[in-house]
Amino acid sequence: MLGAQGMPIPLTDPSVRRAMDAMAPLQAWTLDQQVSICEIPAPPFKEQARAEEFRRRMIGFGYADTRIDSEGNVIAEIGRGDGPTVLISGHLDTVFPEGTEVRTTRTGDRIAGPGIGDDCRGLAVVLTLAKVLKEQRLEPKGRLILVGNVGEEGPGNLRGVRHLFTKEFPGKIDYFISVDGAGGGAITSRAVGSHRYLVSFEGPGGHSYGAFGMANPMHAMGRAIANIADIQVPTRPKVTFNVGIVRGGTSVNTITPLAQMEVDMRSESATELAAIDGRIRAAIDAGAAAERARWPNSRAGITVRFDTIGIRPTGGQSDDAPIVRTAWAAVEALGWLPATVASSTDANLPIAMGIPAITINGGGASTGAHGTEEAYRELPDSYKGPQLALLIVAALAGVAR
Numbered sequence: 001m002l003g004a005q006g007m008p009i010p011l012t013d014p015s016v017r018r019a020m021d022a023m024a025p026l027q028a029w030t031l032d033q034q035v036s037i038c039e040i041p042a043p044p045f046k047e048q049a050r051a052e053e054f055r056r057r058m059i060g061f062g063y064a065d066t067r068i069d070s071e072g073n074v075i076a077e078i079g080r081g082d083g084p085t086v087l088i089s090g091h092l093d094t095v096f097p098e099g100t101e102v103r104t105t106r107t108g109d110r111i112a113g114p115g116i117g118d119d120c121r122g123l124a125v126v127l128t129l130a131k132v133l134k135e136q137r138l139e140p141k142g143r144l145i146l147v148g149n150v151g152e153e154g155p156g157n158l159r160g161v162r163h164l165f166t167k168e169f170p171g172k173i174d175y176f177i178s179v180d181g182a183g184g185g186a187i188t189s190r191a192v193g194s195h196r197y198l199v200s201f202e203g204p205g206g207h208s209y210g211a212f213g214m215a216n217p218m219h220a221m222g223r224a225i226a227n228i229a230d231i232q233v234p235t236r237p238k239v240t241f242n243v244g245i246v247r248g249g250t251s252v253n254t255i256t257p258l259a260q261m262e263v264d265m266r267s268e269s270a271t272e273l274a275a276i277d278g279r280i281r282a283a284i285d286a287g288a289a290a291e292r293a294r295w296p297n298s299r300a301g302i303t304v305r306f307d308t309i310g311i312r313p314t315g316g317q318s319d320d321a322p323i324v325r326t327a328w329a330a331v332e333a334l335g336w337l338p339a340t341v342a343s344s345t346d347a348n349l350p351i352a353m354g355i356p357a358i359t360i361n362g363g364g365a366s367t368g369a370h371g372t373e374e375a376y377r378e379l380p381d382s383y384k385g386p387q388l389a390l391l392i393v394a395a396l397a398g399v400a401r
């Protein structure tokens with residue numbers, strides 16, 4: 001891939017150079033930001049305390065107008081407004097429920113704690129970028145919106161970025177960059193979309209002996225799961241499905257009136273995602289129909305209800321898109337190895353809307369995301385995370401003279 005169609009990376013610009021040089025000595029400071037913000041709990045829909053602290057820090061760096069919008073996103077701005085508008089964000093929320101122990105433990109260059117990589121690293125990168133831009137008086141030619149957003153993880157269903165793109169800045173954002181997690185030069189350029197449903201099988205229920213002979217919601221669900229398990233899917237583009245949770249039942253000798261399961265399906269192709277959605281629904285309906293047919297003399301029916309838990313949109317974005325080429329060139333300029341990947345991130349939403357968007361890594365390395373054993377490893381060149389964000393932002397938004 002050639003960088004020719006991306007924006008030129010302003011490596012020789014003296015003010016960009018100064019800002020780049022200021023970031024390496026800040027490596028330990030960046031890590032402190034990451035650790036301290038991470039020790040403030042931020043369960044889904046309960047990001048307020050972390051948001052307030054993020055806002056307080058941004059004001060401390062000189063972004064006096066930093067605000068929290070009605071959805072809970074923290075928003076600061078810098079730039080002349082004489083060029084493209086770029087929004088860069090890390091997500092405030094974690095997957096961990098209230099009450100999870102969020103204190104971190106440090107062993108050498110390894111720090112363990114829930115969310116330490118995903119996405120306290122991203123937040124620390126945005127904070128570092130914000131601080132250095134002010135300190136080095138590096139002003140974007142266009143407009144740069146620096147954000148700590150809510151609602152990236154599953155339950156949030158992208159509510160933070162959805163609000164940004166539809167309510168706060170509709171039609172105004174030219175480029176979106178999410179900094180999500182630790183790592184090097186991999187650029188998420190394609191969006192893995194997902195559909196998630198809570199499926200409920202319902203019937204009158206009854207005594208397992210006395211009422212025997214009626215269709216059984218639990219058995220219907222079992223048939224549906226067996227049908228789903230047999231579905232064949234393409235590998236390119238990748239299509240996946242999963243029954244992740246089953247629940248229901250009253251006692252061993254009760255025909256349960258309610259059985260439920262949670263189903264997830266994913267693909268980076270909108271067409272394939274729609275196709276697997278249809279096949280999963282058909283498999284479930286066929287399971288219920290087979291259970292009804294098993295008991296032709298029973299007047300007790302079975303109903304199936306779909307409740308949407310999450311819809312993550314997907315959409316096409318070429319690896320030749322200027323934002324992807326620009327990020328690729330910036331990764332190369334830092335001496336990292338570039339690659340493009342497909343993933344499910346905040347960038348899904350703008351990509352589905354046709355707005356150029358990527359997700360980048362924040363430097364360092366991490367393991368165990370979404371588990372309480374999550375750990376972040378500081379590497380000698382972790383400072384390149386903030387540098388990467390700076391180079392991409394400077395290339396896309398330009399530098400004021």
Ligand SMILES: [Zn+2]
Pocket residue numbers: 091118119152180181
């Ligand atoms: Zn994340």
